[in-house]
Amino acid sequence: MEQFMEQQQKAVIVGVNLNHQKDFEYSMEELANLAEACNVEVVGTVTQNLSRVNTSHYIGTGKLQDVTAMLEEQGGNLVIFNDELSPSQIRNLESDLDVKVIDRTILILDIFGERARTREAQLQVEVAQLQYMLPRLVGLRESLGRQSGGVGTKNKGVGEKKLELDRRRIEEKITMLNKELEVLVAHRQTQRKKRKKTGLPIVSLVGYTNAGKSTVMNALVELYTETKDKLVFEKNMLFATLETSVRSIELEDNKSFLLTDTVGFVSKLPHHLVKAFRSTLEEVSEADLLLHVVDCSNPEFEQHIRITNETLKAIGIEEIPMVYIFNKVDLREGAAPENVSNTDTVYISAKKKWGIDELISMIRQHIFKDYVQCIMRIPYDQGQLVSYLNENAHVLDTSYESDGTKLKLECRTSDYMKFEHLVVEE
Template identity: 65%
Template sequence: MEQTKQTAIIVGVELQNQTDFPYSMQELRNLADACSIEVIDELSQKAPRVNPTHYIGTGKLEELRALAEGHDADMVIFNDELSPSQIRNLEASLERTVIDRTILILDIFAERAKTREAQLQVEVARLQYTLPRLVGLRASLGRQGGGGGTGLKNRGAGETKLELDRRRIEERITALQAELEKLVARRQVQRKQRQKNEMPVVCLVGYTNTGKSSMMNALLEKFNPQTDKQVFVKNMLFATLETSVRSIDMPNNKSFLLTDTVGFVSQLPHHLVKAFRSTLEEVTEADLLVHVVDYSHEDYEKLISVTNDTLKELGALDIPTVFAFNKCDLTDHPYPQTEGDRVYLSVRENKGLDELIELIRGHIFNDYIECEILIPFEQGRLVSYFNEHAHVQETSYEPEGTRLKLECKTADFEKYRNDFVVLS
């Protein structure tokens, strides 16, 4: 039998000069839906600031209580991160499970995490969020443990063990962080190894569910058709929680590493950003970012803004960026089309990938030189080297040696400059 969905009312405070409030409430609905929670109503209040004790004013609180009772809602979800005292006060007033945007996102991450590193990162973030809220979360945590319903039967459970619980959580966080540090160290070794190989790194970034993983798979299929290293793709929020790195081998002896990253969302909990910092560091060390945008989204400019805010927090806003406006097949905009550092495409229809690759190529392979050289026969090893590491366009043999017309790295040209004759 299909499990009955839990029902919820969502609540938000619209502050003065806040232009993105309708968007953030819609995003909260999407987050609830990703947690299999049915939003049955919503309540909002315009205010100069959030009420420090109950998040909303007393009049609105009474309205919310009546609304929750009228709908017999299982829970109430708030659009901002609540303080421990706000959770306690709201649960006492509403007599229902109270959760906030942060715990909703943490729930989704916990459900989606597949690798050990992602699972550790999510658990650390959840425990750090839970620690100061042990009393206020008595009902909410019942839901996470599979309690369901309003969680009222859990009220008061374990309060006498509060200090013990707190110490256990602190010990658990310490143990998890120690295990995480080992995995992070391994990741850093792999990253240093890649840097030593001098392969350019291109990183896919963007809002969650814009098509980053689909784009990676499409590029793998195009340039590495024999690969079995496709990444997981599903039309849902946060399908990707672990960084995947794949080599894209182009036909002219040029390769680059393509990295798929965690999707961003507005007000990404700081506990999560902190826990996932090692994963997100992949972004900061990229040579080029490909900012994937869902161009069919009615508020796509807001998605761009959310991603830029997160990149700024990571210190990655200054990295060269090209924009890939995906899902153009769902819009009236012509595609494939390139405008400066923007490419309009459809991954689903495989249109625009060539244009995207040209943009990428122009950014990461700009240290190449086209030349014609004559390599003496006694330097025959250089012929092999350039055939393997450069794009050799023509080869001919002359009495003095091998003549190559090629495109190679400027660094290689300078390194072996004294071992061959430059013809043009």
């Protein structure tokens, strides 16, 4: 029955173009996509150009009448606004329009609520939902009486009962959830420290939502691991990935790196969410290299690049080397896009496994710079060291001499320093 209720939702989407924003049209298009991701049918769009938003209703009186007319004409029962609304705006709009009113923030929170799989992601979403609802209790409580079920009220983490909690109990709930989150975050940090100790380089996939990060990860996992159970969830939809996945990629020459997949970005990502997912996003700050995945078949790909870079900057990530991966070249019409900056660029189709060799080659250039070639002579009574180097270095040639095993190899600088006393000239 709930699913049926969801599918019956018909929405009019409303946006204000403040001072001629360049990306306004795209952000409205994206709002429609977000609505569809919540099984909401968009039946109309109303926009207005303003120098500042209307403090009481977000839009002017004339446009309000347009929205009412469109709702009646199309049988709409929901209005979605492109910006975060204040508690009084929600109250006034619902009173005048006589339908449920939600904004872009709660829409994204709903999608995150639906997609969250791990306990950590579920907690992060629930905290963000409660923080959003705290100042809006009155408006949202009135909204409950208007229509039950559907986007904006039917949340996994925050159902109708939770909305009926008073402010104090919601604050207590937030505190309790944050404490549970702290334990999980501490566990994640311990895992990160362990990974750091291995000395393996860390490569992080970043990019706009639905750019194909998980597909890129799976393409590499399929090629460089034995088991298929290491594949991560991938689907052509917004925010398919909320959990950080880490996979070890082992190349043929005993060189390995850790590959991490992260939550995708979107324009106007609610600050509640950025705050809640900060611990997840911190995974990116540990990386030695960022792979910025771009869906180059999307006409707005340049906008996506800009928003991703701005989001990275907002969470304090600026100094890490980056490679642009233009994905979905098989779906792009016309020539491949030119290099967006002086940064290294690779053109691939992760789905069709095109360009993966070039991608690996680019990753190698960046993260294995500190490898050195040398010759070591290892005494026969230190056989365990020969085993270690065979596992952790790229042994190019082995010969046996009277005073030990002679290895021509390529190894990490750290191993070279450790065993420098065994290095010999050719």
